[in-house]
Every structure is written in structure tokens, then in C-alpha cells.
Amino acid sequence: MIFDNILLGLTNVFAPLNLAAVAFGTGLGLLVGAMPGLSATMAIALLVPVTFVMRPETGISMLAAIYMGAMYGGSIAAILIRTPGTPAAAATVLDGYPMAQRGEAGRALGISLTASFVGGVMSSVVLLTVAPMLGWVALMFGPVELFAVAVLGMTIIGSLSQGSAIKGLLAGAVGLLLSTVGMDPITGIPRFTLGNINLFSGIPFTVALIGLFSIPQALRLIERDEVEAERINSFSDRILRPWSEIRELLPTMVRAGLIGIFVGIIPGTGGDTACWFAYNEAKRASDDKASFGQGNPHGIAAPEASNNAVVGGALVPTISLGIPGSSATAILLGGLMIHGIMPGPTLMTEYAGVTYTLLWAVLLSTIFMFVEGVIFTKACIFVTAIRNKTLSVAIVVLCVVGAFAINNSFFEVGLMFAFGILGYFMDKLSIPVAPLVVGLILGGMLDVSLHQSLLMSQGSWMIFLKNPISAALLALALFSLIQSTPMYERWKRERKARKEAR
Amino acid sequence: MGSVLHHALFAAFACAIAGYFFVAGNSMPASAGRLPVLLSVLVFILSGAMMVKAVRSSRQNSEQEAPEAARPPLQVTRVAAYVALIVAYIYCIPRLGYFIATPLFMLLSYLYLRALGIGRSLLISVGFSLFIYLLFVRFLKLPIPMGLLEPFLG
Structure with a gap:
């Protein structure tokens, strides 16, 4: 069954339209990633409405390809203008820019491209093998286990979010709360709609995420005067690197790729975390630590392999359990939802055609990324020169038309903007937005599974503890909460101090 | 505090x-x-x-008393004025029509933010609106309100 579906996905992905969508998406991702100030998440959010006219597998493959392309694209700005194009390329700046300053910009970009390719291929292979197996296990889950999965997903995302765990959990709880707006899925009672008919079907998830990810970015781009960046406007050395150089870097790329996959699989963490883990690990393993920060090729290979490896890793829980591994995959899930495909274990069965095409599209986009990277990287230099204020206005226009496109409703344009302002203030207070988005997605699953479980147990909450899988998942959720508390941190510090004293 | x-x-x-x-x-x-x-x-x-x-x-x-990182100061007035411009833009779309409100919003924003000169602002505003028209109206067949331009573009 799984093998048949894998073959079905392979056949689908080679359909001319899907090939074109993946190629276009990857190229667009390269451009978006190269523009400082535009993140992959925002680009995917803005392009979700464009996928309306496409078949679900074509649209979702294009969005995944943007994600993959942007991960490499981010390094172009990092290497040439010392400003990461995406947060996931932040560590690349440390060694990429010094190498470019030495007149080896082509070499730095070539190492980055090859490392991105290696990381991308590794994570695609893991995605193609692990996700179907995990999805097969998840198929045995009933409402009790699904409730526990949703609780675990929320607690992990909340407690592992950047910044404070309390803020992450608060954002997640607000997201879950807002997801209950609209008709109750079991009784059909309208809830918290304020009598507004536009809210009867709930808060449109895509509208909320366009606002949350794009409007704050548009405001951030204009809120401070732009500082003129030092830049490298051209380069003459080759991007395609000789095998001897790649062979030497391969162990670093593979190690960083594994780190990226692992970090990606954990919900709530993404490329911005993985790149620093991988960079530090490469530095730790190196015999020449002093050269890190001065243009060491391992310092470029490690973060770039890891951030592309995150793409496949983050898609594993997204596809198999319906729990997004990162903000970008949350939006991919939203893209599926607007095509009527609901997140959860049924993604691997009822919608196998779409899901398995997506799995192959991730691998294909890695190959396109390498080819397009070799051809178009030089052409991407010009987009790094676009000014923030120019971009900001264009983002607002795209947000408005994108939010309107979903249901042809101006109410939703207003709602998008309200979420945008909320996101801007959350950003100012360092409250992560990703848990709120994931709360909006998982809220439906949590609500329905809670209803069904309590109906099965005739109102007894003990059903969640009597079921061994659910009890284990809830224990894990409790642990993820405990490990984010200051008490646990203090206990860990004291234990370390005691060990050192011995 | x-x-x-x-x-x-x-x-x-x-x-x-x-x-x-x-x-x-x-x-x-x-x-x-x-x-x-x-x-x-x-x-x-x-x-x-x-x-x-x-x-x-x-x-x-x-x-x-951690030292403040050297960054340009936050322009609160600019952000507030820009937000007001966006609100006015959203308000005007159903009344004036998307393809009048959009180039106008872009032009005013560019001029207010001093992002570009008048000529380039005009060119980008019209060019970008044209791109939106081709993508969303012609390609995606989205019923965007045309407002005053209904007789010409509707």
C-alpha cells in the first residue's frame, strides 16, 4: 500500500504541470530568499491564494518548492551584503561574507549551494521513508490518541518557541481559543460569532496567517531608517565547485544535514535554530577553530546544509500527524486546508495522491534548486539591492489582494489587517506568532477529538489516562512543560555543579 | 518600566x-x-x-543596565501614519475600485516614506497594479471590485 502510494506520487510529480510548478516555485524561492526582509514563511503565506486555480498537488508542491528555494536564497544576501536573506541564513553571514570579501564570493555561494543540495536530498530521503511509516502508525489512532497528539504538539511548540516558554504557551492558548469561533463541530451551535455571519464558519485560517506573517514584516521594514549595507556587487569565480573541495566538506554537510532533520522534526523549531546548532557543531569538530568567522568553508557548509535539511524534517510531523514542524509548514498545511484537505493521519490515505506528490516534490525541488542556483545566482544579485520601503508597500498590496482572494470578502481583508496588527505587537513583546498559528490549525482537531473521547467515556476524563498511547503522549507533554520551567533549569544547573564538584 | x-x-x-x-x-x-x-x-x-x-x-x-545595541531609532510616527494609510486604502477599495486605490496607495506611501522619486514611484505603482491585474483578474479570474473603472476593466 505504502509502496503503491510512493509510486503514485512519483508518477504525479513528473506531470508537466507539476514539474513546471516546482521549477517556478524553486526559482521564486531563490529570489524571495535573496531579498533581505522577505522570509520563506511570508512568501508562502502570500502565495497561498494563487494556488486556488491549481490542482491541490500542483499548488502545494509549488509552495514546498518556494520553501526549499528560499532556504538557499537566504545565503545569497548573507554572503554578498552581510545581511541574512532569511533568519535561517543568519549563521552563514559569519564565514560567508569574509570569504566574499577576499574575492571568493562565487566559491562561498558554490559551497552554500552544494551544502543546501546535500541537506535537501538527505531530508527528502528521510521524509520519503519516515513520514509514510509514521503516518501508518498514526492511522491506528482514535480520538483519544488524537487529542493527546494535539496536546503534545501544542505544548512542544509553545515551550520550545524562541524566547520565553510562557509567552509561547500563551500564544498557543490564544490561537486555540480563537479556533473555537464559529459553529461547534458536534452540536452546530454558533460560538463567539458576535452575531456576525462572516464568523459562522470560523476565523479563516489563511486570512489570519497572511496577516500574522506579512503585515508585521511590512511594518518592520519601514519602522527604522535603512542603514546602507556594505555590499559585493559582482563576482567572477565559479559557483560549481570541484569535487576535491566538496569531498573535504562532505562530512560537515552530512553531520549538519542530520542536525537539520532532527531539529526540523521537533515542532516549534526551524531553520533559524538549526543553522546555529550546525555551525557550533562544525566549529567544535574542527581542528582549526580560530579560522571560523574569517571565511572558513565549513562555517558556510554547516548552516546551509542544516537549514535545507529542516524542510524535509519539518514536513515529517506535518504530513504524518498533522502537527506542523515550523511556521512555513503550518502555512503549507493551511494551503491544503483551503483545498478541503484536513490535517491529520488521513493525509496519508484519503489524500495519498496529493501527499505523496508533495513528498517527491521536495526531492525534486532540491534538484531544481541546484540547477537554478548554478544558472541564476548571479542574476539574484540585483534583488538584494531592492530597498526595504519599496518592498514594504508591495507586501501590503499583496496581503490585501491575497486576503480578498480567499472568499472575495472585505470583512476578511479587515480581519487580516487586525491579525497583522496583533502580530506586530506580539513581535514587539517577543511573543512568538508560530504557536498562535498552530493553535488555530490544531484547535479543530483538539475540539472534535475531545468531544468524541468524552462521549465514548460518558464524560470521564480518565479515558485519556487509561489509554496507554494517550497516557504516554500526555506524560511527554507534561515533561515538555516541566523542562521549560525555571525550576527545571535551576535543578539542571545544580546537578551540573554537583557533578563538576565531584 | x-x-x-x-x-x-x-x-x-x-x-x-x-x-x-x-x-x-x-x-x-x-x-x-x-x-x-x-x-x-x-x-x-x-x-x-x-x-x-x-x-x-x-x-x-x-x-x-544592559547596553543598548546601536540601531537607528524606532520611527513611531512613521509607523502610525503608514498604518493609517493602509486603513484608508482598505476603506477606499470598495468605493473607488481596487485599480484606482492601489496605485494611489502605492504612490502616496512611496512619497511619504521617501522610498523613491516621483517618476519611479509612479512607474512602480502603475506597473505593480498592472501585474496584479494580469495575475489576479486575468489569470486567477478573481472578481476584484473595479469601482470607477468598471466600464473599462469590468
Whole structure:
């Protein structure tokens, strides 16, 4: 069954339209990633409405390809203008820019491209093998286990979010709360709609995420005067690197790729975390630590392999359990939802055609990324020169038309903007937005599974503890909460101090 | 202290939302109101915890006085004016039509933000609106309100 579906996905992905969508998406991702100030998440959010006219597998493959392309694209700005194009390329700046300053910009970009390719291929292979197996296990889950999965997903995302765990959990709880707006899925009672008919079907998830990810970015781009960046406007050395150089870097790329996959699989963490883990690990393993920060090729290979490896890793829980591994995959899930495909274990069965095409599209986009990277990287230099204020206005226009496109409703344009302002203030207070988005997605699953479980147990909450899988998942959720508390941190510090004293 | 005030405002906002959900949820049948009520209690607790943490961090920061990173200052007036421009833009679309409101918004924003000169602002505003027209109206067949341009583009 799984093998048949894998073959079905392979056949689908080679359909001319899907090939074109993946190629276009990857190229667009390269451009978006190269523009400082535009993140992959925002680009995917803005392009979700464009996928309306496409078949679900074509649209979702294009969005995944943007994600993959942007991960490499981010390094172009990092290497040439010392400003990461995406947060996931932040560590690349440390060694990429010094190498470019030495007149080896082509070499730095070539190492980055090859490392991105290696990381991308590794994570695609893991995605193609692990996700179907995990999805097969998840198929045995009933409402009790699904409730526990949703609780675990929320607690992990909340407690592992950047910044404070309390803020992450608060954002997640607000997201879950807002997801209950609209008709109750079991009784059909309208809830918290304020009598507004536009809210009867709930808060449109895509509208909320366009606002949350794009409007704050548009405001951030204009809120401070732009500082003129030092830049490298051209380069003459080759991007395609000789095998001897790649062979030497391969162990670093593979190690960083594994780190990226692992970090990606954990919900709530993404490329911005993985790149620093991988960079530090490469530095730790190196015999020449002093050269890190001065243009060491391992310092470029490690973060770039890891951030592309995150793409496949983050898609594993997204596809198999319906729990997004990162903000970008949350939006991919939203893209599926607007095509009527609901997140959860049924993604691997009822919608196998779409899901398995997506799995192959991730691998294909890695190959396109390498080819397009070799051809178009030089052409991407010009987009790094676009000014923030120019971009900001264009983002607002795209947000408005994108939010309107979903249901042809101006109410939703207003709602998008309200979420945008909320996101801007959350950003100012360092409250992560990703848990709120994931709360909006998982809220439906949590609500329905809670209803069904309590109906099965005739109102007894003990059903969640009597079921061994659910009890284990809830224990894990409790642990993820405990490990984010200051008490646990203090206990860990004291234990370390005691060990050192011995 | 500003940080504590900002956190307090956000906590109050979250509690106000949670308060509404709590009251309305309690007046619903148990099965429909159970989860929202539970979640509102969670929001109350976490808002309180966030406030406690903000006060503690503020005390620690005032003791340590961390040096401010060298960044250009935040232009609050510019952000507020830009937000007002966006609100006016959204308000005008159904009245003037998307393809009048959009180039106008872009042009005014570019001029206000001093992003580009008049000529380039005009060129980009019209060019970008044309791109939106081709993508969303011609390709995606989206019924965008044309307003005053209905006889020409409708």
C-alpha cells in the first residue's frame, strides 16, 4: 500500500504541470530568499491564494518548492551584503561574507549551494521513508490518541518557541481559543460569532496567517531608517565547485544535514535554530577553530546544509500527524486546508495522491534548486539591492489582494489587517506568532477529538489516562512543560555543579 | 518600566478576550462550551505568569543596565501614519475600485516614506497594479471590485 502510494506520487510529480510548478516555485524561492526582509514563511503565506486555480498537488508542491528555494536564497544576501536573506541564513553571514570579501564570493555561494543540495536530498530521503511509516502508525489512532497528539504538539511548540516558554504557551492558548469561533463541530451551535455571519464558519485560517506573517514584516521594514549595507556587487569565480573541495566538506554537510532533520522534526523549531546548532557543531569538530568567522568553508557548509535539511524534517510531523514542524509548514498545511484537505493521519490515505506528490516534490525541488542556483545566482544579485520601503508597500498590496482572494470578502481583508496588527505587537513583546498559528490549525482537531473521547467515556476524563498511547503522549507533554520551567533549569544547573564538584 | 506596561497591556487584551469566551462559554451547553472555558482559564493563568516574569525581568535589567545595541531609532510616527494609510486604502477599495486605490496607495506611501522619486514611484505603482491585474483578474479570474473603472476593466 505504502509502496503503491510512493509510486503514485512519483508518477504525479513528473506531470508537466507539476514539474513546471516546482521549477517556478524553486526559482521564486531563490529570489524571495535573496531579498533581505522577505522570509520563506511570508512568501508562502502570500502565495497561498494563487494556488486556488491549481490542482491541490500542483499548488502545494509549488509552495514546498518556494520553501526549499528560499532556504538557499537566504545565503545569497548573507554572503554578498552581510545581511541574512532569511533568519535561517543568519549563521552563514559569519564565514560567508569574509570569504566574499577576499574575492571568493562565487566559491562561498558554490559551497552554500552544494551544502543546501546535500541537506535537501538527505531530508527528502528521510521524509520519503519516515513520514509514510509514521503516518501508518498514526492511522491506528482514535480520538483519544488524537487529542493527546494535539496536546503534545501544542505544548512542544509553545515551550520550545524562541524566547520565553510562557509567552509561547500563551500564544498557543490564544490561537486555540480563537479556533473555537464559529459553529461547534458536534452540536452546530454558533460560538463567539458576535452575531456576525462572516464568523459562522470560523476565523479563516489563511486570512489570519497572511496577516500574522506579512503585515508585521511590512511594518518592520519601514519602522527604522535603512542603514546602507556594505555590499559585493559582482563576482567572477565559479559557483560549481570541484569535487576535491566538496569531498573535504562532505562530512560537515552530512553531520549538519542530520542536525537539520532532527531539529526540523521537533515542532516549534526551524531553520533559524538549526543553522546555529550546525555551525557550533562544525566549529567544535574542527581542528582549526580560530579560522571560523574569517571565511572558513565549513562555517558556510554547516548552516546551509542544516537549514535545507529542516524542510524535509519539518514536513515529517506535518504530513504524518498533522502537527506542523515550523511556521512555513503550518502555512503549507493551511494551503491544503483551503483545498478541503484536513490535517491529520488521513493525509496519508484519503489524500495519498496529493501527499505523496508533495513528498517527491521536495526531492525534486532540491534538484531544481541546484540547477537554478548554478544558472541564476548571479542574476539574484540585483534583488538584494531592492530597498526595504519599496518592498514594504508591495507586501501590503499583496496581503490585501491575497486576503480578498480567499472568499472575495472585505470583512476578511479587515480581519487580516487586525491579525497583522496583533502580530506586530506580539513581535514587539517577543511573543512568538508560530504557536498562535498552530493553535488555530490544531484547535479543530483538539475540539472534535475531545468531544468524541468524552462521549465514548460518558464524560470521564480518565479515558485519556487509561489509554496507554494517550497516557504516554500526555506524560511527554507534561515533561515538555516541566523542562521549560525555571525550576527545571535551576535543578539542571545544580546537578551540573554537583557533578563538576565531584 | 515601559516593557512591563506593554506586557500589562497585552495581558489585559488577552484576558479581555478570554473573559468574553469564559462568560459566553459558560452560557452554552456543556459540550460546546467546555473547551473554550478551559482555554480561557489557561489564558488567564498564562497572562498572569507572563506579567510576573516581565516584572522580574524588568527588575533584573534595571540592576544590570544592559547596553543598548546601536540601531537607528524606532520611527513611531512613521509607523502610525503608514498604518493609517493602509486603513484608508482598505476603506477606499470598495468605493473607488481596487485599480484606482492601489496605485494611489502605492504612490502616496512611496512619497511619504521617501522610498523613491516621483517618476519611479509612479512607474512602480502603475506597473505593480498592472501585474496584479494580469495575475489576479486575468489569470486567477478573481472578481476584484473595479469601482470607477468598471466600464473599462469590468
